[in-house]
Amino acid sequence: MLGVDHARGVRQEARRRRREGRQEVAVAAVARSRAAIAGLIVPGLCVLTFSLVVPLGFSAYFSITDSAGFGEYHIVGADNYREILGDEVFCRSLRNVVLLIAVTIFLQNPIAFVLAAVLSRLSARVSRILRTVYFVPAVLSLVVVAKLWVDVFNPTFGVLDKLLRAVGLDALAVSWLSNPRTAVAAVLWIIVWQGFGWALLFYYAALMTVPRELEDAARVDGASWPQIYRHVIIPYIAPVIAAVIVNDVISSMKQMELIYLTTAGGPGQLTQFLGVYLYQKAFVTGEYGYGNALSVVFVVVSLVLSLVVLRGMRALAR
Incomplete structure (x- = not known):
């Protein structure tokens, strides 16, 4: 009986370790997938920020000036x-x-x-x-x-x-x-x-x-x-x-x-x-x-x- 119980315990432990191993592999795969997605998205976000947000910021800044597009200018508020x-x-x-x-x-x-x-x-x-x-x-x-x-x-x-x-x-x-x-x-x-x-x-x-x-x-x-x-x-x-x-x-x-x-x-x-x-x-x-x-x-x-x-x-x- 002790031998049977021991064998059963060994099999259960092996199954548990296999499950944990599969979970670790799945977690690692998800992490790699997220990293890959981030690697694809981040450059696009940087380009979008540079080409859209930055010009909007400059436009908002110059909107409160008396700039003529060149030369000196002054802040005129609203x-x-x-x-x-x-x-x-x-x-x-x-x-x-x-x-x-x-x-x-x-x-x-x-x-x-x-x-x-x-x-x-x-x-x-x-x-x-x-x-x-x-x-x-x-x-x-x-x-x-x-x-x-x-x-x-x-x-x-x-x-x-x-x-x-x-x-x-x-x-x-x-x-x-x-x-x-x-x-x-x-x-x-x-x-x-x-x-x-x-x-x-x-x-x-x-x-x-x-x-x-x-x-x-x-x-x-x-x-x-x-x-x-x-x-x-x-x-x-x-x-x-x-x-x-x-x-x-x-x-x-x-x-x-x-x-x-x-x-x-x-x-x-x-x-x-x-x-x-x-x-x-x-x-x-x-x-x-x-x-x-x-x-x-x-x-x-x-x-x-x-x-x-x-x-x-x-x-x-x-």
């Missing part, structure tokens, strides 16, 4: 920010940004979603051709887009005014980009036209991921197509919709190239946007400190608008 509060051009720029956000969210996105839904029901060949047509503006150079629409809106040889005169609507043939009554609408049209393909592509890709079984089950329950989209498809692709809208907000805030190439903020600063105004203040008129203050406000407004949109999307999802 003077630049107080000036922004009374800056009519800044307020107009912000209004134009908010207007562009509203147009993209409430006009561009619904139309893109409806077209994407139609394309998802067409044959693969027809859908591919139409997707290509709709997406062409999105891949064109912004310089090409700006030149195209400047020529289209030209009051002398522009296609649009020629068509209006040809059908007897001479009163509507105006200088679209330099007329105070039409400049903002013309600029918004150019921006929406250029970015429409991206929204369409994202919505189409999202709709193609919706399982057909969900639609079939809803139809069996007697749901109509509007009900299927409202209660099944839209909730299913809600994360994509939120991502598209947040991207629209950020793109609207960053909008600069098309504005600068078409109107440069004119006429009379009516089509001014934050990006163009910031650039002009910091690098054209030499108000570097004020331009940096605008950039800080720009970042804060972008974050606030993005958070508002995200909270709104979460509320709708509930």
Whole structure:
């Protein structure tokens, strides 16, 4: 009996040691894995810190100075920010940004979603051709887009005014980009036209991921197509919709190239946007400190608008 008990004890001890050995190996493997992950992440974080956080810090510092970008400068505290509060051009720029956000969210996105839904029901060949047509503006150079629409809106040889005169609507043939009554609408049209393909592509890709079984089950329950989209498809692709809208907000805030190439903020600063105004203040008129203050406000407004949109999307999802 003693021999049997001893043998059993030896076997149990051996099993215990094997378990401990396996645990030690697993712990060591996890530690190596974490070290490897850290080794991959840390360089990226360092680059991100250097390329993002450091410039933001410098921008925040120069925003409280009267720097012209060179030479001596002095600390002026919050003077630049107080000036922004009374800056009519800044307020107009912000209004134009908010207007562009509203147009993209409430006009561009619904139309893109409806077209994407139609394309998802067409044959693969027809859908591919139409997707290509709709997406062409999105891949064109912004310089090409700006030149195209400047020529289209030209009051002398522009296609649009020629068509209006040809059908007897001479009163509507105006200088679209330099007329105070039409400049903002013309600029918004150019921006929406250029970015429409991206929204369409994202919505189409999202709709193609919706399982057909969900639609079939809803139809069996007697749901109509509007009900299927409202209660099944839209909730299913809600994360994509939120991502598209947040991207629209950020793109609207960053909008600069098309504005600068078409109107440069004119006429009379009516089509001014934050990006163009910031650039002009910091690098054209030499108000570097004020331009940096605008950039800080720009970042804060972008974050606030993005958070508002995200909270709104979460509320709708509930």
